[in-house]
Amino acid sequence: MSMNSQGRPTAATGGGESAQFESFSGHVGLRLAEPLIYELGTVETTGVDFEALDDLELAVGGLERTSEIGCPGLAEPDVVRHYTRLSRRNYGIDMGVFPLGSCTMKHNPRLNEKMARLPGFGDIHPLAPKRAVQGAFQLMDELSHWLMTLTNMPAVALSPKAGAHGELCGVMAIRAALEARGDAREIILCPESAHGTNPATAAFCGYKVKSIPAKDNGKVDIDALKAALDDTVAAVMLTNPNTCGLFETEIREIADAIHKAGAFFYCDGANFNAIMGKVCPGDLGVDAMHFNLHKTFSTPHGGGGPGSGPVVFSDALKAHVPVPYVVKTADGFDLVEDIDDASMGRLTAFHGQMGMYVRALSYMLSHGGxxxxxxxxxxxxxxxxxxxxxxxxxxxxxxxxxxxxxxxxxxxxxxxxxxxxxxxxxxxxxxxxxxxxxxxxxxxxxxxxxxxxxxxxxxxxxxxxxxxxxxxxxxxxxxxxxxxxxxxxxxxxxxxxxxxxxxxxxxxxx
Ligand SMILES: Cc1ncc(COP(=O)(O)O)c(C=O)c1O
CATH class of the missing domain: 3.90.1150.10 (Aspartate Aminotransferase, domain 1)
Known part of the structure; x- marks a missing residue:
């Protein structure tokens, strides 16, 4: 069996599924071998008809291509077949149980897909004039409303594009709040059981990370946490329910201790699907919490996204939310894009993942309270x-x-x-x-x-x-x-x- 440079069997020599069935194509029965698209296509082939490029006036200011880029070309049916064959070699939630803990790979109701594909949402462009996208702004406003209602928190930032991005947004708001009060703190506490994105976020924002041990019962060691809290601690990042699948029952006491030390309480809300409609993080003393919209409400993540990680904020942090955000005006909705002194600024180029907003709101409204x-x-x-x-x-x-x-x-x-x-x-x-x-x-x-x-x-x-x-x-x-x-x-x-x-x-x- 011969292999290409990537260590994969090549189509020309077969050997896809089983050496004893070696054949020219590499296929065995209906289990089809699949070379890389670079091995399938040729630069001479194209799936579209363009007019001769020689006549086109290029206006790229001296950045015109001087040589071929060498991308493989394939006819449309070959492209469709390539990706369909690849998809059959993968496993997804639509094939069966996907028990990947902490990732919440659940069924994505097709109703939400249908809503996201409505042309007014599916074909929207972030640079469309505001008057042309009032319906989208209304949807974002309503989604914000329900995210704040479900958490009993007074502010929300929709633009973060994943859970980890939401953590970044939350910790940047905490840093902005500390800077605003002239309080330079340098440590963020994370329990040992935290998802890797928590300490990574803290370190990315310039904080030193101190690990807090877990007790034998899988919950955070509250005595160790209290002992570590002093005026150098900016925040505690805690997941609840935690990554051992347990509810941190001492969370109120933890929140009080954090606030007494002048620090902020960041809650990783990746597991919010276990408590939505049952517990409001705002009532537990949380200052900032991200949702993984793609996990909690609809569309399990995987395959690289797109995801959405809105963050809700307490009164103490709401001045520092990023732009842009939607506001209601006398005659519709507007987008606030100007940065005032308190705002952390702009976290993303545009508003966020519209498709996820539609799916999440559709999930909420179709389920009801x-x-x-x-x-x-x-x-x-x-x-x-x-x-x-x-x-x-x-x-x-x-x-x-x-x-x-x-x-x-x-x-x-x-x-x-x-x-x-x-x-x-x-x-x-x-x-x-x-x-x-x-x-x-x-x-x-x-x-x-x-x-x-x-x-x-x-x-x-x-x-x-x-x-x-x-x-x-x-x-x-x-x-x-x-x-x-x-x-x-x-x-x-x-x-x-x-x-x-x-x-x-x-x-x-x-
Ligand atoms: C507990 C926890 N926190 C944070 C994240 C990061 O979320 P995302 O993958 O959306 O960036 C995950 C992802 O699974 C998670 O399980």
Whole structure:
């Protein structure tokens, strides 16, 4: 079997699925091998008819191309087939349960897609005259209203484009507030169980990060937190429900201690789907919190976005929200784009992800208040069903019920020769995307399962049967079933260390 420079079998020599069926195309049955688009296309081919370029007047001020860019050209059907074949080699929420903990990969109601594709929203342009996009502004205003209502917080910034971007927005507002009162502080406290984006955000904003340990019950060690709080601490970044899938019950006491020290409370709201309609972060003393609109309300993230991470703010921070934002006027809506002294300025070029705004509002309005509460309850119920159904064969990391995700560790694999990674890879052979592995870091060999509210009992029972079967096989010593898994995926076990340390990011022809 011959490989190209990327270590992939080439179409010309076959070897896609199985060496014994080597053929010119590399296809086996209806499982089609797929070369890179650079290998499929040629610079001579094009899928569109353009007029001869020689006659075009180029006005790029001396930046005209002097040579071919060498992009592969393909006819339209070949492009469609290429991406369709690739999509069939992938796994998505529309194929089955996607239990990736902390990522909230849930069903995206098609109603929301339909709304986002309405021409008035789908074809909108950020530079359109304000009078032409009043409906879009109205939608943003209404979305803002419901985000503030659900959290009981007085201000919101819609423009951040992902959860991590929302964290950046929140911490920049905190920094602006501290600067405004002439209070230079240099530390941000993050619990050990925090998502990596929390300490990364703090460091990116110029703060030193101090880690706060977790207690044996998976919650933040409040005594250690209080001991670390002094007048050098700018903020505490805490996730609630936390990444162990547990609600931080001492959150009010934590908020009081943070404020007493003159610091701000940033809440990572990535897990808000577990408490929406049930708990208002504003009532818990939170100063800033991002939502991952793409996780909480609609459209699971993955595949690189686009996402949306609006941030809600308390009274103490609301003066520092970024521009642009929508305001209601006597005769419609306007966009505030001018920066006053307090505002942190502009975080993004334009208003944010319109498509996500439409999907999120559509999710909220189609569920209604009761429906949103029900979705939160179902997310928690489903996670507890998984936890209770697997606790006798796998090791649950903490006692008692969980919130929206069930956390297991690798103690049940002790002495089996099977690791968390092996177990996760074997799930692929069972037809499932693996759960989140080795996160959170506070438990050894973590396996974090988030079924979300959108799975039926039948789907979960099937998933649970597969997981029980795997746990049984590992304990019965069927090591080979795990060590080389996946055996039935288009590609076998990849070298993840090399992929991370020496990523091949650019195609180079031989
Ligand atoms: C707890 C937590 N915080 C922050 C993030 C970052 O969000 P995003 O991927 O939208 O940037 C995630 C993403 O999964 C998360 O789970």
């Amino acid at each position: 009761d429906g949103i509460q029900q979705a939160a309850e179902d997310a928690v119920l489903n996670a507890n069903y998984v936890l209770a159904s697997l606790s006798d064969v796998m090791t649950a990391s903490f006692d008692g019920p969980c919130m929206h995700e069930a956390l297991f560790d690798d103690r049940f694999l002790k002495d089996t020769g099977v690791t968390t990674l092996d177990f996760a890879k074997a799930m692929i052979d069972e037809g499932y995307h693996p759960m989140t592995m080795y996160f959170p870091l506070v438990v050894h060999g973590a396996m974090l399962i988030e079924p979300t509210e959108s799975e039926s009992k039948a789907n979960m029972d099937q998933f649970i049967r597969s997981m029980r079967g795997l746990a049984g096989a590992a304990k019965a010593g069927e090591v080979e079933r795990f060590s080389g898994a996946p055996y039935h995926a288009p590609w076998g076990r990849l070298d993840e260390t090399q992929a991370a340390r020496q990523p091949v990011l650019r195609y180079a022809s031989e």
